[in-house]
Amino acid sequence: MKRILVLGGGVGGTLVANLVSRKLKKQIAAGDVSVTVVDATGTHTYQPGFMYIAMGGERAEKLNRPERSLLDERVELVVGQIERIDEAGKVVRLADGRDLPWDELILATGSRIVPEAIEHFDQEAHHFYSAEAAARLRKALDAFTGGKVVVGIAGMPYKCPPAPLEVTFLIESELRERGLRDKSEIHYCSPIGRAFTIESVSEMATPILEQKGIELHTFFNVESIDPERKAVLSLEGEELSYDLLILVPPHKGAQVVIDAGLAPGAGWLPTDQQTLNVKGKEHIWALGDATDLPLSKAGSTAHFEAPVVAERVAASVLGRQPEGKEAVYTGKVMCFFEVGDGKGTLLQFDYNHPPKPPKPGRMWHLGKIVFNKTYWHTVPRGRV
Amino acid sequence: MTTAAEYSVTRTIDARGSYCPGPLMELIRGIRESQVGDVLAVLSSDKGSKVDIPKWVEKAGHKLIALETRDGYDEIVVEKVR
Numbered sequence: 001m002k003r004i005l006v007l008g009g010g011v012g013g014t015l016v017a018n019l020v021s022r023k024l025k026k027q028i029a030a031g032d033v034s035v036t037v038v039d040a041t042g043t044h045t046y047q048p049g050f051m052y053i054a055m056g057g058e059r060a061e062k063l064n065r066p067e068r069s070l071l072d073e074r075v076e077l078v079v080g081q082i083e084r085i086d087e088a089g090k091v092v093r094l095a096d097g098r099d100l101p102w103d104e105l106i107l108a109t110g111s112r113i114v115p116e117a118i119e120h121f122d123q124e125a126h127h128f129y130s131a132e133a134a135a136r137l138r139k140a141l142d143a144f145t146g147g148k149v150v151v152g153i154a155g156m157p158y159k160c161p162p163a164p165l166e167v168t169f170l171i172e173s174e175l176r177e178r179g180l181r182d183k184s185e186i187h188y189c190s191p192i193g194r195a196f197t198i199e200s201v202s203e204m205a206t207p208i209l210e211q212k213g214i215e216l217h218t219f220f221n222v223e224s225i226d227p228e229r230k231a232v233l234s235l236e237g238e239e240l241s242y243d244l245l246i247l248v249p250p251h252k253g254a255q256v257v258i259d260a261g262l263a264p265g266a267g268w269l270p271t272d273q274q275t276l277n278v279k280g281k282e283h284i285w286a287l288g289d290a291t292d293l294p295l296s297k298a299g300s301t302a303h304f305e306a307p308v309v310a311e312r313v314a315a316s317v318l319g320r321q322p323e324g325k326e327a328v329y330t331g332k333v334m335c336f337f338e339v340g341d342g343k344g345t346l347l348q349f350d351y352n353h354p355p356k357p358p359k360p361g362r363m364w365h366l367g368k369i370v371f372n373k374t375y376w377h378t379v380p381r382g383r384v
Numbered sequence: 385m386t387t388a389a390e391y392s393v394t395r396t397i398d399a400r401g402s403y404c405p406g407p408l409m410e411l412i413r414g415i416r417e418s419q420v421g422d423v424l425a426v427l428s429s430d431k432g433s434k435v436d437i438p439k440w441v442e443k444a445g446h447k448l449i450a451l452e453t454r455d456g457y458d459e460i461v462v463e464k465v466r
Contacts, residue, residue: 156409191412192405193436219443221412235412236444237466294403 002033002317005092005102007082007256009039009067010047012288012302012309013108014380019310021074022382024317028074033317035075036100038092042067042079045131046375048299051163053134054141055170060131070380082109085260087284104283104313107262107269109254111159111289111297117250118154120225125232125247128167129159140244141174146183147243149175150232153191154222155250157268159289159297161197162337162347164188164248165205169340171246172212186213187240189220189232201337201347204357208339222247251297253290268292273351274328276309283316285309295351296333303379304332336368344368391449391461394422400457404432408440415446415464422464423449429457437462 004020006013017037027033044067052058068077081095085105092100113129115121128134151168168188175181188195188209194202195209195216209216221235231241252258253267262278263269270279271291278284287309288302295301311326322328331351338344344365349355358364371378378384397414399407407428414424426437434451437460441448450461 156405192408193439197405219440235416236440294406 001031002027002103003101004033004035004104004106004313004317005100006035006037006106006108007085007092008108008110008254008288008290009037009042009044009077010108010110010288010302011299011379012110012290012306013037013039013106014044014067014070015303015306015382016106016108016287016309016313017075018070018072018380019307019382020313021072023310023314025074027317036078037067037071037075038078038080038082038094038100039067040079040081042077044070044380046372047129048160049372050131050134051128051160051167052372053131054128054137055167055174060135063131065376070376082256085256085262087260087262087281102283104316105285106309106313107257107278107284107286107290108288108302109257109290111251111253112255113249114252115154115249118222118225118247120227121154121247121249124225124227124230125154125245125249127247127249128163129249137246141171144175144180144244146175146180148185148187148241149244149246150187150189150240150242151246152189152220152222152232153248155248156191157297158248158251160335161296161298162201162335164246165196166338167246168214169208169212170338172214173340181213185215187215187217187242189217189222189234189240191219191221193218198347198349198354200354201357204345204360205339208360212340251289257290263290263292273331275312276305276329277312285313293331295331296335298333298335299379300335301333304334305329306382336364336371338365338368391423391463393425393461394418396425396427398427399433400427400429402428402430404430404436406430407433408436411437411440411460411462415444415462418464420464420466424462424464426460426462427454427457428460433460434458 021035046063049063084093126137196202223235257263258267269286271286287305289297307326308329315322334348339360343360345357345360347355399410447463
């Protein structure tokens with residue numbers, strides 16, 4: 001019996017389990033292979049929806065579904081906290097004492113926010129990286145009657161790179177609609193020397209910031225928050241006062257992969273760009289936010305990585321070479337980008353081809369809304 | 385800028401193979417963890433680093449000590465000043 005163990009029931013873990021179980025359905029039926037997903041809660045959350053709790057009338061309960069309902073019937077689901085990954089013994093120990101042995105281990109352990117890494121973050125800064133935080137931001141926006149809005153990034157890398165720019169554009173539109181724009185300043189702080197990491201996207205976004213009267217501060221790496229003076233300070237020595245502060249919290253990889261010695265520093269797994277093998281580990285794979293790949297930490301990345309991991313794991317189990325167009329990951333990512341006023345654009349790129357975002361329009365905004373609503377029936381099941 | 389003989393590197397950050405803004409972010413992490421007076425050398429194969437990193441160093445008030453093109457990568461040497 002070959003045991004395939006997937007840690008994490010997010011986009012990547014769910015999709016890869018479904019795809020590999022389809023590829024190995026005969027072997028699973030014969031009892032020669034098992035596919036198991038371990039998830040801490042047993043609930044799958046559509047995280048891109050958090051932003052819309054703050055900005056688009058989305059409700060938190062609509063963003064959750066039972067993980068079981070998204071998994072192929074051949075996949076076993078184990079709900080439990082992972083205590084330890086024993087690489088040498090090829091076993092994962094759960095907090096309740098259960099041991100799960102593996103022959104192929106797929107790490108889809110994601111990323112986590114660590115707002116506590118910056119003093120006063122929780123009391124002073126809003127964010128939209130959890131349903132609760134997004135709901136608090138919505139309340140703060142409802143109570144806002146004008147003043148200085150500062151949006152920034154308190155650590156890189158972080159989930160969904162366009163999100164802070166999208167929120168900035170959406171807030172600007174909302175304040176204009178509510179007649180508060182003349183009473184407000186909006187500042188956008190980027191940690192690097194331009195508005196966005198990818199140059200072509202920066203070239204698209206910068207004129208929109210200018211048009212909307214949003215002040216761009218480059219090389220602003222958040223260092224501390226002064227709650228008494230209501231000011232955010234950068235490592236570079238700049239200081240901005242605020243009435244409403246919105247910061248992307250710092251992110252880290254899962255503690256369990258750090259503790260296992262698989263991921264150094266902030267906890268990103270050293271991952272081969274093409275094979276998605278954890279470097280130097282023949283039977284350990286990584287996808288989604290958990291990797292150290294130079295790509296967006298986004299569901300879309302996991303979505304396009306999952307077929308490659310599924311193919312390579314199936315090939316390893318069957319003792320054959322990976323084959324077809326899913327043998328190698330090309331770095332494909334595709335995501336929608338809101339620019340406010342009911343308009344959006346599309347970012348589509350890979351390792352060798354930077355995005356060429358089309359002129360923002362209504363179609364791409366609607367595309368994002370439709371994608372969000374139909375996600376449950378498409379991505380986790382491998383239908384797109 | 386000074387020559388290699390005139391400074392001694394406290395810490396080398398090998399960011400080769402990492403893409404923009406990876407090398408800059410690695411330098412920023414290194415600066416945060418260093419003491420004033422420390423000298424950090426960033427090795428980067430990303431062509432953007434030799435433009436981005438000096439701009440950041442100037443804005444952040446540190447000192448660019450050297451920028452040398454090596455075999456397939458650039459070495460950018462920075463002193464933490466404040």
